[in-house]
Amino acid sequence: MSNLSRARQPPTFGLPWPELNDGLFYNDVVRAADSRLTLIQFYSSKHNNSAPPKGWLQRIENGQITVDGTVVTDPNTILRVGSELVYHRLPWNEPEAPYLVEILYEDDDMIALNKPPGLQVLPGGLFQQRTVLTQLQWWASKETSSLVCQGPHPVPVHRLGRGTSGILLCAKTKLAKTRLAAYFANGTSHIESSSKTSVDLCATRKVIKIYRALVTGIIGEDKVIIKQAIGMVQYPGVAKGLYVATSSGKPSLSKVEVLERDVHKNLTLVQVEIQSGRPHQIRIHLSFIGHPLLGDPLYAIGGQPKFFGSDSVEDNFALDGGFLRPANPVPGDCGYNLHAYQVVLSHPTNSEVIKVTAPLPSILQTNQSAQAISTD
Structure with a gap:
């Protein structure tokens, strides 16, 4: 296994955003x-x-x-x-977003990025230019590598929420894109509850995703398996609907392990392995069991939105004619503490098992690891 968790300081790329996009x-x-x-x-x-x-x-x-x-x-x-x-x-000034992105791993077929919170992965809504995809396009256009210059620019093969930080896998070739996308689709469609090792799991699931999160309240059990289905409901301000915990949804599985409990602050630090990859799965699952992510503006206990009220009336619209920003929270709102910490996968072309680890934000480090870092 190639273990990249202790690599030297990763390189960074990114260009500042222009004031207005291109429309x-x-x-x-x-x-x-x-x-x-x-x-x-x-x-x-x-x-x-x-x-x-x-x-x-x-x-x-x-x-x-x-x-x-x-x-x-x-x-x-x-x-x-x-x-x-x-x-x-018409061109518009998109909301503030970070632009610098770290490279955690790169070869001829794929690249693993450390996405900062607040940066959207793909265009959508108000964010059409200020995305990871745009920075990848700009980066590829400046690379001197013949592979990058002659081939298509790297593209993300999965998504992370705008407020989520951590590992984002991107493909640099058509073959890698096809196979990596299949890895994620297969992991979501075949939910199992076995307790195999990471290497064993890569033989069947091809990709394993592990997150760190800080949740409200004290989780009593050391390990919790959440199998709540996730589906969509109508929600003001979200045209296609909002993902929530619902019995009519699709099967979903999250394995939660408690790392630390802070009784004084009433918080629990957890590590979560998701075997499926439903949108907002970790946010929904942890709130479903009564422990929403600290700072989550959208999901409340039970895996439901905090607000279901009606949105702005029809006569109110923005300067460009579109709807005003919803009064209620929406999925892209940030503020929660969730980090895609580690990914173990079978390489898309040579089948080597690769492990990539993204440095943890200080708030998601255990006290023991934080103390160790401070003494280094």
């Missing part, structure tokens, strides 16, 4: 079922998750939509079958 262009083609709709009817019905009707009206009158290459500002323009529509989302 976006969204393309549509009018189909037969949508013919005879007006321009405002088309956008307010087909893309109602992007903006309320009055927001789309503003965008149309602002000249941000073209029909067959011509700017159209009349919202009552009748559409014809086959017409090409383009909506230009």
Whole structure:
């Protein structure tokens, strides 16, 4: 096994974000079922998750939509079958996000990054440029390696929540991307409760993910196995719905080990191995057993959101015509303490067992390890 947990200080890359991003262009083609709709009817019905009707009206009158290459500002323009529509989302200043990323491991096929909290992995919502993917694109364009320059730029093969820090695996070749993605999909679809070693597990599951988390309350048992299913419910401000603990969801498995209990502060430091990889699984599972992550703005005891109230009314919209930021917490909000600490995987091309470890934030270190570091 290649153990990279005690590597020297990892290299760092990243460019500062520009004040404004480049904006976006969204393309549509009018189909037969949508013919005879007006321009405002088309956008307010087909893309109602992007903006309320009055927001789309503003965008149309602002000249941000073209029909067959011509700017159209009349919202009552009748559409014809086959017409090409383009909506230009104007450049905007994205919310603050870190930009420096550490390289924990790299070879010709893959790269393991240490993602800082607050940095989104892939474009979505307000974050279209300030992402790990963008930094990888910029980094690859500056590399002198012929592999990087001639091939596609590295791409993440899984996700971490914006507020989660730690190991993010990225593929540098098409083969590595296909195999690593299959590793994660297989781990989620085949949930088992065996207690094999990491090396044994890599023979069947190919990838093992271990996290550190700080939760509220004192967990009494030293080890807890959580098998609560995770599914989606409607939630204001989240167009596709919010993942929560629900009996109608998909099977999920988390193995929790208590590392330290702080009775005075009413906190427990835990290590979590997730055998499945449902979105927000650790946050949901730990809150489900009554111990939400310290600082989690979204999930409360029971694996449910803290707030289910209605969101802003239709007449309120942002300067770009879109919906205002939801009043209630949403999944991308940060503040919780969760770190992807260690990944053990079978290398995608040579099957060597690789172990990568990301340095722990001080708040997620045990007292014993923190004392050892301070005396080094």
